[in-house]
Amino acid sequence: MSLVLNNVSYRYPGTNQGLSNVTIDIRTGELVAVIGPSGSGKSTLLKLVSGLESGNEGSILLDGDDLSKKPVHLRNVGMVFQSYSLFPHLNVAENVAYGLKLRKVSKDERMQRAQELLELVSLGEFSTKSVSKLSGGQQQRVALARALAINPKALLLDEPLAALDAGIRGFLRDQIRTLQKRFNATTLMVTHDQEEALTMADRVAVMKDGRLLQLATPHEIYQRPATSAVAEFVGLSTIFAGTVVDKQTVDLGFAKVNTPTEGRTTGDSVFMMIRPEHVVGDPATGAPNTFHGKVGTQRYLGSVVRYDFLIEGASKAVLAEAHTVAANSISFPPEHIRLLDH
Secondary structure: OOEEEEEEEEEOOOOOOEEEEEEEEEOOOOEEEEEOOOOOOHHHHHHHHHOOOOOOEEEEEEOOEEOOOOOHHHOOEEEEOOOOOOOOOOEHHHHHHHHHHHOOOOHHHHHHHHHHHHHHOOOHHHOOOEHHHOOHHHHHHHHHHHHHHOOOOEEEEEOOOOOOOHHHHHHHHHHHHHHHHHOOOEEEEEOOOHHHHHHHOOEEEEEEOOEEEEEEOHHHHHHOOOOHHHHHHOOOOEEEEEEEEEOOEEEOOOOEEEOOOOOOOOOOEEEEEEOHHHOEEOOOOOOOOEEEEEEEEEEEOOOOEEEEEEEOOOOOOEEEEEOOOOOOEEEOOHHHOEEEOO
8 A cells, every 4th residue: 555646846825834755665664754834835745645724736646546535534544643533532442443434344353353452552451541631752652552453554643743842742752653554554754753753753854944855764875865955854964065176076165075976077066965974083093074263152962062163264163073182183984975066
């Protein structure tokens, strides 16, 4: 059961906001997380798939069936909202069974199914309780059980953990992923939390201004971003504009760095990126791409200290990490430098 968005475009009436030619294919059992800054179009994408918004160009296919003209209740998708959207007048089991009731499943069968799902999310003993008596984490698990109860062809997750305290987020993140794999659910998740996306998703879609910038595995998104916009949004990095000098050299203006430039020619404009964990403090004598300077702002993060290193003539500080900070110089290992074309 695959979910395919093919050249999907959409405009909110009277605005330039929406989506432009977005193509994403989600394979059976795969979880794709969509991330991007506010206004990037990620929530619009989810609304179009669910049917909460309509009127898009392009096609949205679920198992080969075009959803674009189908009303919400005929799309056979399960959705978990950030706000849970549980029914306060129904108890926990009745909430889970609600979708089955709409599908005319007998009471005995739907309550049995609800109890099975509640056991899977470790809430079996809460079946007769009012949802208002549950914690936020418990309510979110009820919402997840309700979405899965109908055996949906696709599961949609809208900022599923955003309203929860950090302490419960990690536990629920793992539980959602475990259940998603168990049900082999084809899943589209929208989140603003990069860590959530990188740890839960099989692939990550990065969006900006209604356009898809990159769709790739979490490792590739982080290690090999397609553009400087992706690099700036995903994780932390230092990016300098530069010009290719030859096959092994890029001129950053304040200095030249040694790094392979294959596929590019002399005079090409590039962006050089390096992650803070790859910057070497107080490198050995003769290390390539060594720069002298001084440490600026330091931020103690427990396991590491993140700090700004100030290089004379550079347009910005270099972000670096170390267990302790006493650096008078830093270096950029060539194997950790990434060159981006735009």
